[in-house]
Amino acid sequence: MPIAPTEESLQLLLRARLILSHALEHASQKTEFDNMLAILGLDNTVEYILRCIASHLDLETKTGKSFDIIDLASLAATINKTLGELSEIHLPYLGEIKLLRQTRNLVQHGAIAPYADLERFSTITQRFFDKVLKTIFGFRIEELRISSVIDDKHTKEFLRTAEMSIDVKNWLEAIVASRNAFENEYFKRIKHFDVSISLYPILVYAMEKLEFASGGFQTIKEELELSYLGVNSPDYRHFKEYIRHIPHEYCSEDSWGETVMQRAWTKEDAAYCYNFAANTILRWQARDKEKLYTPKLDKEYVFDETIAGINLSKDSEGGCSYYFHDDKLYLFYTTKHKKRLFEKLEKSKIYEYRTVRFVDGEKEEEYEEQIELRGKHIFLATNNPERWGIVIWYRTMEDMVQQENQPDRE
Secondary structure (H helix, E strand, C coil): CCCCCCHHHHHHHHHHHHHHHHHHHHHCCCCHHHHHHHHHHHHHHHHHHHHHHHHHCCHHHHHCCCCCCCCHHHHHHHHHHHHHHHHCCCCCCHHHHHHHHHHHHHHHHHCCCCCCCHHHHHHHHHHHHHHHHHHHHCCCHHHCCHHHHCCCHHHHHHHHHHHHHHHCCCHHHHHHHHHHHHHHHHHHHHCCCHHHHHHHHHHHHHHHHCHHHHHHHHHHHHHHHHHHHCCCHHHHHHHHHHHHCCCHHHCCCCCCCCCCCCCCCCHHHHHHHHHHHHHHHHHHHHHCCCCCCCCCCCCCEEEEEEECCEECCCCEEEEEEEECCCCEEEEEEECHHHHHHHHCCCCCCEEEEEEEEEECCEEEEEEEEEEEEEEEEEEEEECCCCEEEEEEEEEEHHHHHHHHHCCCCC
């Protein structure tokens, strides 16, 4: 002892850490119902850790005993006795573990909502987890990071920053990093969501024709996205309240002004934001399905686009093109600088839209057309990196001429 965990054991310990994080998240809400869920989660955490120990050390094989014990106190006592016989190691806080199970039984079977002992049990469970990790597995609970199992490297780095900020009690930095992690994963997952894509034309139209209704359409779009992503709506709204209070210097300077926090930031604030963001991202990742296949093209196609003299070949991401009878729309994402250039474009003005297509690095075709700008919708997608979504609504001069030349119909 200690014995480093295998990959399988590490995954089990991370699940225990997630159960604990979820329990602490409920504990921070301070409602009766959340208190009950917190006690159940803390009890589940301890039981899960105990079963991780039995599996990691293969205690059943070494002792010939079965550890399929339902009662938590009996399971803890049996594992403690076995550890003492094999290595003279003993589990900490056995008395508190027994009391935690008794409290959990009152919650589950007696509908009791304890509050007075919740902070104590939260502290004991965290200390139990930490001591067991150091004694049996050889590392601290702080090293068991959710960021360590996140696939996307940018999201991983944001969550790692949040974790490190919490370690040094920099609560605001942790909240900002948690926001950045959530925003980037959210953007990645709804960027090509067909419902969102289908609603952008009506958002542009609302901005130009029914501006007072545009906020309603935006709310509908967000609610559908949250439903699609399986995000708990009340938890998200609470998270969003924290995000609104982030100071302006941590946000895009062109976004809405922040709501000033009228008290100091706290550990509970940082813990809630980190747990919400990290656990949500982990659930998204766990639900990801492997693609049926990756489409392959026989050639490499690159498009160099310039609209009104603004080149989109660099620092921009394509989103979607829409083609209706006479109207066209184009959704893309770009930087703050180019966003400001598009803001200066005027409705009903004529601009040049130039597209150059390259095939396998060779210029194949160049196409220019005159377009009339009919409207646009600009919105912030992520704060870091600062990424703006732009939807332009336009008509080509060619389409306008054809429409004018059509005979009148009675």
